[in-house]
Every structure is written in C-alpha cells, then in structure tokens.
Amino acid sequence: MKPSQRRILKLLNTIEPACGLFNRVSSGDMEFAHLTYQEFLAAKHMVYMDIDWQDLVEKEWWEESLLLYMGLINIDRKKTSNDIVKTILTGKLETAENEDLRTHLKLLAARALCDFQPTKREGTVVDLSLKQLIQLVESNAALEKRFNAGILLGNLGDTRISEDNLVLVPAGEFIRGAKEYKETKPVKRIYLDDFMIGVFPVTNQEFKRFVDDRGYHREESWTWEGWQWRQERNINEPAYWCDRKWNGPNFPVVGVSCYEAAAYAEWLSKVTGKPYRLPTEAEWEKAARGIDGKIYPWGNIFDKSCCNSRESGLGRTSPVGIFPKGKSPYGCFDVAGNVWEWCADWYDEKYYSKCPVKNPPGSTSGSQPVVRGGSWFYVAGDCACAIRDAGLPGIRDFNLGFRLARSL
Secondary structure (H helix, E strand, C coil): CCHHHHHHHHHHHHHHHHHCCEEECCCCCEEECCHHHHHHHHHHHHHHCCCCHHHCCCCHHHHHHHHHHHHHHHHHCHHHHHHHHHHHHHHHHHHCCCHHHHHHHHHHHHHHHHHCCHHHCCHHHHHHHHHHHHHHHCCCCCHHHHHHHHHHHHHHCCCCCCCCCEEEECCEEEEECCCCCHHHCCCEEEEECCEEEECCCCEHHHHHHHHHCCHHHCHHHCCHHHHHHHHHHCCCCCCCCCCCCCCCCCCECCCCCHHHHHHHHHHHHHHHCCCEECCCHHHHHHHHHCCCCCCECCECCCCHHHCECHHHCCCCCCCCCCCHHHCCCCCCCCCCECCEEEEEEECCCCHHHHCCCECCCCECCCCCEEEECCCCCCCHHHHCCCCCEECCCCCCCCCEEECCEEEC
C-alpha cells in the first residue's frame, strides 16, 4: 500500500466512528451514510476534475449530482451554467432516443434553472424551458411527469397564467340539468347571452396580487357581510397560504371563502376597469359541458386521465391545466375535479323548476352559495357537470377555490 493510501485509510478509520458520514459494511469497506452528501461530493469532484457532464446526463442515477454540479457552476459562471441547460434542451433533446428520455431531459433542465438564483438565469434559456414544459403538461405523458412539469412551470413563471386569460362562451341555448337527481330536474334548454369565463381557476400567483395590494384591508372591495366576517375572525390571507402543499404559484388558490372570492373579483374589477365577478350557476354549467348536455366536459363516460378526482390518485390539488384531455368544449381546464368552485348564486334545491329559461340570475337569497365541479378529494360522480352542491359562505377548505367570469 502506498504511503498516501495509508494516510487516507488512517483518516477514514479515525473519523468513521465519530462523524456519522460513513457506514462500515461487513466486507470492511465504507459507504456514505447520506446519499445527498455523496452526491454533493460527486458534484464537487466533477467541477474540480472538469469531468464531461454530457457523459452522464442520460443516466438518471446521476441526476442529483448533475443538478448540484450545475448549481455550483452557476455561482460564479452564469453563462457556462446556462449554456449547459441550453445544450440539454437543444442538442441533447434532439438526439434523445425515446420519449421517456426526452421527458427526463426537459425536467432535468427545468430543475436546474429552478435551482439557479433568478438573477443568474438567462431569459432566453428560461423561455426555452417554459416552452418545453408547456408542451409536456399538454401532452399525453404520464400524470406524474405532467404534475412535476406543472410544478416547475409555476416556479419558473407560468406564462399561461393571467387574470385576462378568459374564453368566450357565445350566446345561445344549452341543455341544463340531469334527470338523475331531484335538485337538477327538470332538464331544460336555457338561453344565455355572451359571457367570458376563466380558462383556469384563479391561482395562487394571481391571488398574491390581491394579498400584496392589501386587498384584505380594503373595505371597498368587500360586501358588508364579508367585511364583518373578515374583521370578526381577523382574516388576512387564505387559510393555507403558507402551506407548501397548497401554495404553488400555478396551483388553484384554496382555503378561500365565498366572501374572499367575491372580494378578489371586486378588487380586480377596480384595478383593471373590467367587470369581473363570480359566474352564475348557469354560466358555469354551460362553460363546463357545452350545449349538448354532456355528463363530463369531455363526454359521457368518466375517464380518470381527464381530471384530478380521487380516482387520479394524486391526493392533493394539482397545477392548473395538466389534464388536457379533460378541457371543456370552450377550452376551460379543471372544470371537473381539482377544486370545487364558488358561484354567484345562493343554493335553492327547487330553483330549476321555477327559474326563467333566459339568462337565469340564480336565487338571490339563501344561506349557502353554490359550488360546482367536484375536486381532488371527491369521486367521479361529484365531478359531473350537472352536479350541484353548496357550502356556508365562510367555509375555507383545501378543496375549494373559484373561477372568474365577465359580462360583455
């Protein structure tokens, strides 16, 4: 044994019992007790020895070390680190042998950018990554991959999200209701004027503007009942605002009462000069199912790949728009599943039997506002377009959000 090897062995034998970094196995060899530390040392070795990262980029076992390697380089070599990401997104992606590898590379590059300090990301590289992530969430990739891509998309700045991202629902009749439930009967043709409705539920990214602008302290944005409710409970933010499970930038905002949803719509109307509001129950249903009475936004047979219900197995909310097969005939995402959505109407079980057939305004009195659409916590039947439910106006749950509408 060389003198240098003996010195290393003596050092390891001295520190192994005390430091907790190594485990001695039955053969007498040592292994790292913490994989993360091993990956960090591997990354440091790659930097110091100038090892070619391209030899390792397609090997998933090296993923964490490669991310650490790019992060270390980014500290003082912004261009070099961004060039590595760009190479992954262009040359490496174009020569990848199969779709699974291409997906792996897209996610690897996006994770690296997320690890970089925002000031050390090059805009052109971020734009390229965002384009690839949007293609991924709108693809037929496995749900886990779309979910992870959605999270990264939100962290890099989801360009799909804006308060003015609404679709037109043209004037005309649609079939409302369902014969299976007493509260959805009778089935009728209902006429609605033109209106706009959000492509996605309102996200944390959008609601943050309201919070940052002290929307919770602007009495003029609240109804009288909502303001009293807020003051009595000292409400200053959504219920799960600081919980990382629910507060991803492009996840639907949850833990908001009907009072908070209405206040946000009123605040946004004042900020933009456009008349935002919660949709009526009839508007919500037409936007979700189209004109021909579909059971679900995509058709008449439930498909768990089309929405985030209990059947999806996620067990939580998801970034908006990652179920492209489930969008409505008008292009609305997440109208089935993800979160229940507040509507402007008060719930009245018998309203369908007595309402007008043209622009029904909904019941103007009651104790519980309508919610529609089902959620990640509920099963397939609750996600059907005709299902009506309701909640106390002050309830703030982890499966309850809202979507905006606008009159024309």
